[in-house]
Amino acid sequence: MQLAPFSRAEEQRFYLVAAMGGLVTAVGLLAALYMEHAGHVVTGMTNQVVWGMPHVFAIFLIVAASGVLNVASIGSVFGKKVYKKRAPLSGLLCLAMLTGGLFVLMLDLGRADRLIIAATHYNFTSVFAWNVFLYSGMFAIVAVYMWTLMERRMNGYSKPAGFAAFIWRLILTTGTGSIFGFLVARQAYNSAVLAPMFIIMSFAWGLAVFMIVQKTMFWWNSIELHPSVRTRMKNLLGVFVAAVLYFVIAYHMTNLYFAKQIAFERFILLDGGIFPLLLWGGYLLLGTVAPLILIYHPGLSARRGSVMLASLLVVLGAFCQLYVFIIGGQAFPLEIFPGMEVSSSFYDGQVEHYAPSLPEILLGFGGIAIAFLITAVGVRVLHFLPQDDLSQLEAAASISD
Numbered sequence: 001m002q003l004a005p006f007s008r009a010e011e012q013r014f015y016l017v018a019a020m021g022g023l024v025t026a027v028g029l030l031a032a033l034y035m036e037h038a039g040h041v042v043t044g045m046t047n048q049v050v051w052g053m054p055h056v057f058a059i060f061l062i063v064a065a066s067g068v069l070n071v072a073s074i075g076s077v078f079g080k081k082v083y084k085k086r087a088p089l090s091g092l093l094c095l096a097m098l099t100g101g102l103f104v105l106m107l108d109l110g111r112a113d114r115l116i117i118a119a120t121h122y123n124f125t126s127v128f129a130w131n132v133f134l135y136s137g138m139f140a141i142v143a144v145y146m147w148t149l150m151e152r153r154m155n156g157y158s159k160p161a162g163f164a165a166f167i168w169r170l171i172l173t174t175g176t177g178s179i180f181g182f183l184v185a186r187q188a189y190n191s192a193v194l195a196p197m198f199i200i201m202s203f204a205w206g207l208a209v210f211m212i213v214q215k216t217m218f219w220w221n222s223i224e225l226h227p228s229v230r231t232r233m234k235n236l237l238g239v240f241v242a243a244v245l246y247f248v249i250a251y252h253m254t255n256l257y258f259a260k261q262i263a264f265e266r267f268i269l270l271d272g273g274i275f276p277l278l279l280w281g282g283y284l285l286l287g288t289v290a291p292l293i294l295i296y297h298p299g300l301s302a303r304r305g306s307v308m309l310a311s312l313l314v315v316l317g318a319f320c321q322l323y324v325f326i327i328g329g330q331a332f333p334l335e336i337f338p339g340m341e342v343s344s345s346f347y348d349g350q351v352e353h354y355a356p357s358l359p360e361i362l363l364g365f366g367g368i369a370i371a372f373l374i375t376a377v378g379v380r381v382l383h384f385l386p387q388d389d390l391s392q393l394e395a396a397a398s399i400s401d
Contacts, residue, residue: 013220014380021373028366031359032107044355049330053356054108056322057364060205061101061371062135063176063198064318066169067206069094069142073169076145076162082229086214087162088384091146093213093375094169098138100371104363127179134172141165150382173202180329187264188329193254197247201318204240208314211237213375215308217385234307238295241314245288248321267332267351268324275328278320287317327354 035042045052072091075084106112122129145165148158177198180189211233218225252269255261268275291310294300301307331352378384 014376017376018373021369021376024369025366025373028104028363028369029107031362031366032112035108035359035363036112043357043360045360046352046354048333048352049327049354051326051330052108052354053323053327053360054104054363054367055326056319057367058101058104058108059176059326060318060322061097061104061367063173063202064205064209065094065097065101066138066173066176067202067204068097068210069165069169070203070206071210072145073162073166076159077166082232086210087158088146088149088382089214089217089379090210091142091149091165092378092382092384093210093371094142095139095146096371096374096378097209098135099374100367100369102135103370104367107363108360127175127182130175131172131179134168134175138168138172141168169202170199173199180325186329186334187261187332188268188325191251191254193247193251197244197251200240200243200247201321204237204244204314205318207233207237207240208311208318211307211311212315215311217379221385223385230307234295234301234310237307237311237314238292241288241291241295245284248283264332268328272328272331272351275324275331279324282320283317283324286313287320291317330354 043052069090071083071089072087072094074080075082075087106115109115118128118132122132124130141161141164145158145161148154148161174195177195181191181194183189215225252265255265268279270276291313294306294310294313331354333350333352
């Protein structure tokens with residue numbers, strides 16, 4: 001399948017979309033400059049909730065960036081031809097989302113210029129120091145991997161490069177989960193379950209993002225996704241969504257096993273105000289149960305747009321889950337002296353209230369806009385759209401029938 005040249009209307013549409021992405025990026029940058037100039041007092045963050053809404057956006061983008069590369073890994077590492085056609089777009093999305101996530105993360109620090117210190121002075125007892133190498137290594141490995149895909153004379157090296165990218169992204173996501181898993185200062189974190197949970201979350205979120213982008217780009221270019229490919233990818237998404245649910249249940253059951261964690265679990269599951277609402281309604285109902293019904297119900301899954309809706313709901317559920325995990329985990333008071341009452345002028349032992357401010361939200365959307373802009377330009381300039389061999393797909397579909 002060869003893509004037709006862009007018409008004048010498509011050219012105008014592209015420049016309009018690119019301008020919109022650039023505008024949202026600029027607004028996000030201005031929000032970051034405003035927070036840096038006025039200080040974090042203009043945000044909803046406090047001495048207790050130091051990771052706010054920008055971190056929800058950043059961690060989603062970084063974790064999903066690792067997971068979206070899973071599409072390429074299935075093709076290059078495991079030899080699935082249908083997925084191999086999608087490897088270039090998968091790699092592009094990985095780099096774009098990782099860039100957007102780090103954009104938010106760095107600008108939320110308040111002093112982005114101190115990144116130079118983080119890049120030249122390392123404390124190897126800190127997971128944050130490890131991530132300096134993990135993120136930069138991810139950029140390098142994926143760039144080399146995409147080179148082997150795009151350059152004919154390098155195609156023979158695509159499998160080992162893809163395997164290296166597969167291993168590295170597992171390490172990267174493990175490092176991201178370990179930021180929380182090794183953090184003993186919060187009762188919500190400090191659990192060995194978090195590293196594998198973040199890996200499977202990356203699979204689900206990354207595939208959901210890939211399917212949204214693929215559907216959007218196909219619609220943009222008046223291309224229909226073959227039903228057999230659609231069925232394969234939506235079933236795989238359902239498996240990943242169910243696996244995330246398993247790990248979330250395991251995480252909460254592990255906490256409930258320990259008496260010291262029961263108060264925190266009651267806060268998150270029942271008494272925490274917005275947090276139980278987002279967990280039960282946002283993540284579980286809208287982000288898990290509804291997508292699984294849309295994916296596996298015979299009558300609903302065959303309808304046009306059902307897989308797109310399921311993917312969007314998975315992304316919505318991801319944001320709800322991260323908000324509960326990151327913000328709720330900090331809002332719950334830290335038990336410094338177990339079995340004793342603590343009171344001071346610093347509100348020790350009290351639940352912290354957090355409300356995200358507009359600059360925080362705009363910075364988060366700025367990161368998404370950067371990922372969107374890089375993807376749109378990459379697809380437009382380098383023609384990264386999957387080009388399926390329809391005759392092979394028809395033959396494979398007839399054999400399976």
